[in-house]
Amino acid sequence: MCSLVPAALLVGALLCLASSSSPAVATRSPGRTFNVLSFGAAADGVTDDSEALVAAWQVACRVPHATVLLPLGHRFLVSPVTLQGPCNTKLALQIDGTMLAPPEMGSWPKPRRPLQWLNFKWLQGFSIQGAGAVDGQSSSLQSASPATTSQRSAGHWQASGAKPTLIRFYNSFNVSVRGIRITNSPQCHLKFDSSGGIKVKNITISSPGDSRNTDGIHLQNTRDVEIRSTSIGCGDDCVSIQTGCSNIHMKNIICNPGHGISCSVGGLGKDNSLACVSDVVAESISVQNALYGVRIKTWQGGVGSVRNITFSNVRVSNVATPIIIDQFYCDRGGARCANRTGAVAISGVTYRRVVGTYSFQPVRLACSDARPCTGVSMVDVRLSPASAPEGPLRGGLCWNTYGEARGTMEPLGTGCLQRSNGYAMPLIQPFNYTC
Template sequence: MALKLVMAMFSLLMFLSLTSLTSGRRELLADGGDFDVTNAKYGAKPDSDITEALANAWKDACASTSASKVIVPKGTFKVKEASFKGPCKAPIELQVQGTLQAPEDSSQLSKQDTWIEFLYLNDFTLSGGGTFDGQGQKTWKAIDPKNAKAGTINIRFHAVKKSLVKDITSLNSKNFHINVISCEQLTFDHVTVTAPGDSPNTDGIHIARSTGVNVTDTNIGTGDDCISIGDGTKQLTITKVTCGPGHGISVGSLGRYDKEDPVEGINVKNCTLTKTTNGVRIKTWAKNPQASTCSEIHFEDIIMNDVQNPIVVDQEYCPWNQCDKQASSKIKISDVSFKNIRGTTSTPLGVKIVCAKGLPCEKVEMTGIDLKFTGTGALTSQCTNVKPTIANVAQPLACATDAPVQAGPAEKSND
């Protein structure tokens, strides 16, 4: 009897102990905390594929009812593809300290257009000082420059709100580095984008159909637009961005597709562009399927260092002769300012503002433009279908005539 009683008591103690441990694990999950992909539960190891480990850690963290953090420590980790999807139950952070490495071949991905994506998230933070390496070199060599949409986007944000991306690097993306669609109040702070100047269609940050996005203290050197701004973008602020190599900071191109939404409230300030093929520009396709508007666009305190086309408004944009240049753009541009733009241009055409036939640009202001041509010959400007308000602008840049002028190298054609 005594032995049976002892055994019964031991069994009861073991049951209570296991129940307590299970409850503790559930409580830990509910309480949030750190979810390191290299711990025993997830089993991620450097120089191996951690796709499954990353997905499992995210699933647990996203289910937590208090703030949680998924951690990828220092080291190089291979990721086939990853989808970080919400909504999550509490604020969540992905802290990438090491390097995540994409497959060299996009055909290995189930989604041919995206490698890493963040979807339907609120109060999310991406941080850690780590690198998203798209390994795009092989893809670039195979791309036809007239159809440079091949290859995957490194990082996509879709329907992400009230969130922060800071201290991360996007390296050698096969396509756009960072794509922002349908987001609200999303901030990029101290982000680095790096790819060779001849890498096709590798826009640094592309933003469309989003409201209240901020890009600040960011360094972008790539093969296409450092920042490109698509339709439906509203209340975008870009400050203290360095750009080069690249094609500059561009609103557009706009008007290529049907049902494009208006662009309004774009503020670009305190930025520096170095040896880029364009500076700050607005571009709309020469022929559009429907009318739209582009308004409240302001460029201020911009430094140009040996930039080819410093100030551009081009409503006859038609890369690779894909449209009818004789057609007139239906995108109405208004309330645009270029203030305190100074530095050097490597081509004689310092200012080019070519607006749509029959739809002149309105309320265009140029103030404090001071550009020096580094080559031989005279500095010039061109204005067509626009009568800008001008103050403190040197005569060669005063844009007072529609007469043809000597043009610099053509703007880069990639969309």
């Protein structure tokens, strides 16, 4: 039997690996399970268990089909860590207990570093799974007393102007996340960057509806993604898709509350940058108590393209604007963004069977004068006012949006698309980019 102390965690772990009777190694066909309790984790929700987690990871990383286990009935406080590969095949992190992020701002990385709590890098064939929870504990800051809030407002987050992402994957492939609950992130809950072959299934993400910039799932420079049977509630986009993403498939997603399912969110084309998003399908989507239903937004002045986007079988309930394209996006609050002639080209967007209730405007398609939206299709869109709208309702808007509306269109004016001779209107500006 191996007894481990913090000063010799890794050495002890290696010795335990060689011992078939060690409690640190529970035999599981075809691989082995490494319980962080056997690597010195206190699991009391107060003591920092980062060292035990890293020690278990380092040993499991070298074993084929290994599992790092955070067992049921325990709470693990973990400081920001990077768990990286390359590792042996089929490595898994089994979260059956609760992982807790430090609630104090001073525990997070400094502003000059990438801000994330659990940072996974350079992994192949890795999975996070289990019936446990990952809790960012950011709600403790919101519910703090006025005196405590005042003290903290002068601290790390306010000074840096940035907040940390809870779980981030970088340059990782064939990754799956399933079963777990992710709650109370200071910023994005689950982020994939420069990755591919991603599968997210049966997870729950939740943060208060008034928590700022708390995207549920955030994709950037990531391809071949499948998100299924997942419930997301947050203070920003339930799913946000940034530049460099393609072949994204979402199905059976519940968004309540949030800013909806957003393609090309916010950052596309900012500061005249290149933005490319293609081949996105979102089907069987439910959006409730949200600002938007399904949205595409880009900055003026950008270049690139958003193409082949399909939203089908979308049900909305008490959503301010269920269908929106905004090529004049600006997030500077009271400051107005300067008008630019360039725009990210948007083409081949389909809205099929979008039904439910709205509280402000059923459809808003505001496209660029220089680069109109083309090939937009609306089929069977039935939207009615919510029972208790918060203010005056507006009619549908289509500005420089070309395509075709078919089937039922409610209310009148929803199918306001302009027709053109051919699939695409001539563009004022030439294409000078490559996606």
